[in-house]
Amino acid sequence: MLESLESSLEKVFGFQTFRSGQKAALSALEAGQDTLAVLPTGAGKTLIYQLYGYRHAGCVLIISPLLSLMNDQVDRMRVAGFRRSAAINSLTSYSERQEILQHLADYQFLFMSPEMLAQPQMLHRIKQLNLSLLVIDEAHCIVQWGPDFRPEYLLLGAIRTQLQQPLTLMLTATAGRSTREEIARQLRSTPTIVAESVDRPNIFLDVEQVADEPAKQVRLTQLVGQLQGPGVVYFSSKQQATETAIGLRQDTGVRVAAYHAGLDSEDRFKIQQQFMAGQLDVICATSAFGMGIDKDDVRYVIHYHLPADLESYAQEIGRAGRDGKPSIAILLYAAGDEQLPLFLGQANRPEADTIQRYYARPQAFSEEDAAIALLAFYRRHGISETAVINLFTRRERERNRALAQMLAYVREPHCLRHNWLQAFDEQSPAHDEQCCSPAGAPVDLAQLGLLATTRTAPTVVTGGWTAQLRRLF
Amino acid sequence: MEAVDLLVLLDSQQFRRLRVIENLLRERKTVSTLYWGQRYRLLYLLGLAKKMSRGALDLPAQALLQQGLIVTGETPDQVRLTPKGEQQATQAYYQPQTRDTWTRLDLMAARQRILLAVQVTSQYAHETKRYYPLATDLATRQAVRRWFHQAKGQSLPGHLFVSLKTALEQLPEMVAEVVTALFTGYQQPGQTVDQLARKYQRTPWEIYLMQLDGLMQIAQDAQDQNHPLRSLLQSTWQSPVSRSAQQTLAAVGRGRSLEQIATARRIKPSTAREHLLEAAILMPVTAFPYDWILTPEIQHAFATALAGPIDSWQYSALPQALQERYAFFYFRLYAIWCDKRGVERA
Numbered sequence: 001m002l003e004s005l006e007s008s009l010e011k012v013f014g015f016q017t018f019r020s021g022q023k024a025a026l027s028a029l030e031a032g033q034d035t036l037a038v039l040p041t042g043a044g045k046t047l048i049y050q051l052y053g054y055r056h057a058g059c060v061l062i063i064s065p066l067l068s069l070m071n072d073q074v075d076r077m078r079v080a081g082f083r084r085s086a087a088i089n090s091l092t093s094y095s096e097r098q099e100i101l102q103h104l105a106d107y108q109f110l111f112m113s114p115e116m117l118a119q120p121q122m123l124h125r126i127k128q129l130n131l132s133l134l135v136i137d138e139a140h141c142i143v144q145w146g147p148d149f150r151p152e153y154l155l156l157g158a159i160r161t162q163l164q165q166p167l168t169l170m171l172t173a174t175a176g177r178s179t180r181e182e183i184a185r186q187l188r189s190t191p192t193i194v195a196e197s198v199d200r201p202n203i204f205l206d207v208e209q210v211a212d213e214p215a216k217q218v219r220l221t222q223l224v225g226q227l228q229g230p231g232v233v234y235f236s237s238k239q240q241a242t243e244t245a246i247g248l249r250q251d252t253g254v255r256v257a258a259y260h261a262g263l264d265s266e267d268r269f270k271i272q273q274q275f276m277a278g279q280l281d282v283i284c285a286t287s288a289f290g291m292g293i294d295k296d297d298v299r300y301v302i303h304y305h306l307p308a309d310l311e312s313y314a315q316e317i318g319r320a321g322r323d324g325k326p327s328i329a330i331l332l333y334a335a336g337d338e339q340l341p342l343f344l345g346q347a348n349r350p351e352a353d354t355i356q357r358y359y360a361r362p363q364a365f366s367e368e369d370a371a372i373a374l375l376a377f378y379r380r381h382g383i384s385e386t387a388v389i390n391l392f393t394r395r396e397r398e399r400n401r402a403l404a405q406m407l408a409y410v411r412e413p414h415c416l417r418h419n420w421l422q423a424f425d426e427q428s429p430a431h432d433e434q435c436c437s438p439a440g441a442p443v444d445l446a447q448l449g450l451l452a453t454t455r456t457a458p459t460v461v462t463g464g465w466t467a468q469l470r471r472l473f
Numbered sequence: 474m475e476a477v478d479l480l481v482l483l484d485s486q487q488f489r490r491l492r493v494i495e496n497l498l499r500e501r502k503t504v505s506t507l508y509w510g511q512r513y514r515l516l517y518l519l520g521l522a523k524k525m526s527r528g529a530l531d532l533p534a535q536a537l538l539q540q541g542l543i544v545t546g547e548t549p550d551q552v553r554l555t556p557k558g559e560q561q562a563t564q565a566y567y568q569p570q571t572r573d574t575w576t577r578l579d580l581m582a583a584r585q586r587i588l589l590a591v592q593v594t595s596q597y598a599h600e601t602k603r604y605y606p607l608a609t610d611l612a613t614r615q616a617v618r619r620w621f622h623q624a625k626g627q628s629l630p631g632h633l634f635v636s637l638k639t640a641l642e643q644l645p646e647m648v649a650e651v652v653t654a655l656f657t658g659y660q661q662p663g664q665t666v667d668q669l670a671r672k673y674q675r676t677p678w679e680i681y682l683m684q685l686d687g688l689m690q691i692a693q694d695a696q697d698q699n700h701p702l703r704s705l706l707q708s709t710w711q712s713p714v715s716r717s718a719q720q721t722l723a724a725v726g727r728g729r730s731l732e733q734i735a736t737a738r739r740i741k742p743s744t745a746r747e748h749l750l751e752a753a754i755l756m757p758v759t760a761f762p763y764d765w766i767l768t769p770e771i772q773h774a775f776a777t778a779l780a781g782p783i784d785s786w787q788y789s790a791l792p793q794a795l796q797e798r799y800a801f802f803y804f805r806l807y808a809i810w811c812d813k814r815g816v817e818r819a
């Protein structure tokens with residue numbers, strides 16, 4: 001007889017009670033039911049599989065699309081006391097991979113990228129393991145379509161079948177009804193759904209329409225200069241994040257750094273730790289930022305570019321105000337901003353006639369082209385031409401729907417929260433002045449208590465390098 | 474790398490090939506790259522930017538060209554400083570003090586190990602149980618774990634502090650500041666290279682060179698019996714010559730001919746020759762058996778046939794009969810031998 005979930009929680013983490021959603025998800029898993037947990041960022045999703053892994057013999061296999069952050073995840077597992085954890089992805093060196101493969105059966109938690117798992121030899125090795133649980137992290141990636149799209153996620157259904165349908169936990173921070181259905185369909189599962197409200201009443205929602213790009217820059221500088229930090233500004237491009245960080249540093253005097261997947265792991269580590277230690281006021285980030293961040297007092301999240309869908313948006317603004325104190329999510333919009341996500345989405349999407357021509361004569365095409373590489377990938381995995389055309393058509397439709405929904409949010413005239421929650425099939429509380437400010441409506445930052453009261457002076461290092469070195473030890 | 478970082482790698486007399494510098498940085502160790510790396514006195518760059526993309530020096534070179542600081546030679550790939558460029562290149566730019574020894578250490582591995590060891594010891598000194606370790610590869614983590622298991626104890630933090638301080642005191646104040654600021658440890662996330670570049674108004678590459686200089690100094694000190702990092706860094710010392718080339722060289726030492734060696738080791742004779750050239754370039758002049766291979770007869774033949782500065786020598790310009798008698802290998806080895814003895818012209 002297994003001990004109760006609460007006893008395990010107490011033993012492993014020293015907590016008395018679960019956060020909402022955790023217990024429901026664990027109970028469903030304990031009952032042998034596949035589970036789709038839609039829990040907001042910061043709700044403690046990892047605890048679910050950590051605790052399940054602790055309670056059951058065998059290996060918990062976590063599929064995660066975030067290559068660059070996978071090692072961070074493993075570190076976090078180790079910090080939490082789960083030492084038998086490892087990650088295998090394309091960034092893992094050959095020798096390290098060999099080392100892990102030699103001891104594969106010894107690991108309690110294995111993180112793997114979908115493309116690694118899609119390799120036949122790897123799949124063969126995984127089949128020999130005693131899997132207690134399969135976790136699909138960031139499960140909304142199955143549905144999302146953008147520059148970060150990973151075609152391998154679409155193979156997960158077939159892979160899951162090959163692994164004899166192991167008990168599966170699908171995790172995502174945000175998923176509306178159609179996304180949930182698509183996740184379940186792709187993974188060939190009928191999961192129990194555990195969903196918490198995505199609403200964050202302490203985050204004031206604001207959409208600001210600006211005339212054009214220069215006006216947007218001006219407004220951003222103004223906001224960063226006025227708002228109480230710490231804050232995060234999200235961009236769709238690494239370059240823009242980097243350049244704006246430089247500009248903001250010069251114009252506002254606040255301590256700013258850029259953060260994106262193009263930085264090496266040492267820089268990512270340092271910037272993340274500086275932000276957590278309060279040595280930075282603002283991070284100019286791409287969507288790569290956020291996962292490793294346990295920071296409760298982020299006061300604002302500004303979006304410089306239009307996110308591709310409301311789900312990503314909800315996830316990113318969810319990094320504000322975890323301490324429950326007043327915070328704000330601002331979306332800056334200039335007419336035509338929707339062109340960027342449209343363009344990014346189309347970047348490696350092949351046309352229907354390209355698909356037909358490719359399937360007729362694959363050898364005539366170069367896989368250097370990202371779109372062709374995608375087709376080659378599907379073809380090698382035995383997916384038929386018709387299935388691929390359907391897939392792209394459906395995906396295209398889904399993406400357009402998601403973008404239209406995002407635009408509807410931007411153009412919402414009355415209540416942003418109502419618009420947002422409706423997209424997740426949720427009821428919203430009545431609108432008041434603490435709720436939101438749609439485009440065109442004035443927003444009184446002072447009234448909301450969001451203006452900077454104190455500017456933290458830059459940390460003064462005293463005593464020269466010897467003293468600094470001394471303080472380390 | 475920015476334009477100024479490239480500028481200081483160039484010369485006003487010698488045309489230098491951008492591709493050679495790029496290949497050194499990316500650690501593409503062909504004999505040609507190594508030979509020219511030696512001729513440019515830039516072998517210390519070997520493997521300092523393994524992830525640099527191909528053609529990454531083209532933009533900085535273009536900038537230098539536009540500012541009139543360099544001119545190109547016979548091909549656009551060959552560049553040389555103009556008088557104006559030479560003047561700029563002599564302005565304050567940090568020249569690492571320890572760079573001549575860089576190829577003797579796996580500096581990248583040593584760097585990872587020192588940074589993680591400092592973090593681990595710092596957190597240990599402050600009795601922190603849970604913290605995020607720097608992201609490093611498995612080999613580094615294992616090496617540091619083994620080292621720490623055996624080195625930990627009350628005196629370790631103090632001992633390490635004194636050792637690091639002693640190493641950094643041998644370098645300019647600013648380098649000591651930079652190396653210290655880049656460390657990660659208890660309540661000190663550490664600065665990034667870019668942040669320090671901004672603070673000191675230097676390029677990120679120059680900051681990186683300062684860090685490597687500091688770390689090399691630490692590694693050198695750690696050869697001492699009582700240094701706390703001795704066992705951690707011992708295995709990062711390496712011969713710059715590849716294992717395979719060392720084996721070929723050893724066989725030559727046993728009196729075998731190149732053909733015999735090639736047959737015995739199942740390599741092509743041309744590969745055996747490349748091994749020897751690699752070893753000759755990367756080893757001190759006294760450690761290579763030049764006299765065995767370059768017989769007095771060969772020496773005399775080349776000394777008579779060649780004229781002018783080394784860099785102008787061309788195998789294809791030698792008399793046909795000489796080319797038939799002596800392969801390119803002997804020609805190249807002769808040039809290396811001259812270079813190593815400081816003979817700059819025939």
Ligand SMILES: [Zn+2]
Nearest residue numbers: 415431435436
């Ligand atoms: Zn509202």
